[in-house]
Amino acid sequence: MERVPVETRILKSNDDYAQANRRLFRQRGITAINFMSAPGAGKTSVLEQTLRQLDGAFHPAVIEGDLYTTLDADRIQAIGVPAYQITTGTCCHLDARMISRAICEFPLHGIDTLCIENVGNLVCPAEFDLGEDLRVMVYSVVEGAEKPRKYPLMFHQSHAVLLNKVDLVPYAGVSIQELEDNVLAVNPNAAIFPVSCRTGQGLSNWIDWLTRSLDLLRAPAVASGCV
């Protein structure tokens, strides 16, 4: 019997695809954002609102991940934004190879902001790097204040956490303060935005943050493009 050291990340294959995606995005001056949430938290609604309100200086496109349907891609295309649907079948998350295949078929010419809507799932997507620059989590307040403690990884991995459906707080009996405290406990650096896609509450703060972040992330690509 011989012991052979391996000392290699189990998801190395995914990480290699993610790095290749990242290099491609960088070369083309594209900023990629991975939107994650449980099913029904409102990712597509957030995307619709965000794409409508983003400054005209941005040229976005969307990759949608869904188990079976093209419903979400149809909604995005309906507001005039190019969208490509990945149907994962039974797979509960997107991985970097799926994104790699998608961008071979999905023309990204003229695109500078690629939004990737992950499969609705509060656990699995958090472990898979897609090559994105930003991770954004959409959390519905009706899911309760304690979930960041019970499902900490996705909250921890996200740069921004949107607390969606705040218009339902009076009916859900959830404490936004307790929810925010729980998010900050597992991710002290998270940018938190209470929003309602239905009423528009809080969306301007989120859009301002996103615009600033995209501008900051865009700068290095522009600089390297000039060299």
Next chain:
Amino acid sequence: MHEAGIAAGVLELAERVAADRGPGICVRTVRVRVGEFTGVAVEALEFAFESLRTHTRCEDAVLEVERVPLLGLCPNCGWTGPPAEPYCLICPHCGQPAQILSGRELEVDYVDIEGSEEHHGASAG
């Protein structure tokens, strides 16, 4: 459950080690390190590994899982240790954001291999 994908990754790495050593080499043990702060359920990983190893060089391999505890480090005051509350990454001493020292590991540490003409290579002759 993404543990099936994780188990496939484990098998891929272990298979490659055995394949690099030539025909007739099979894997007896796969030692993995799984951090406390990963989205991996160890029982589901073990089940997936056992389901997927059939007809591979890992068919008779034992999966050993080392759990790595979540430990924090405070860049502000130098505190290191386990979180005061589960997964809480706020320094219990000074209240500043802590960094993760360990607990995000998801890796194959080593494999034990040995020759076995019975399983591989012999069929060609």
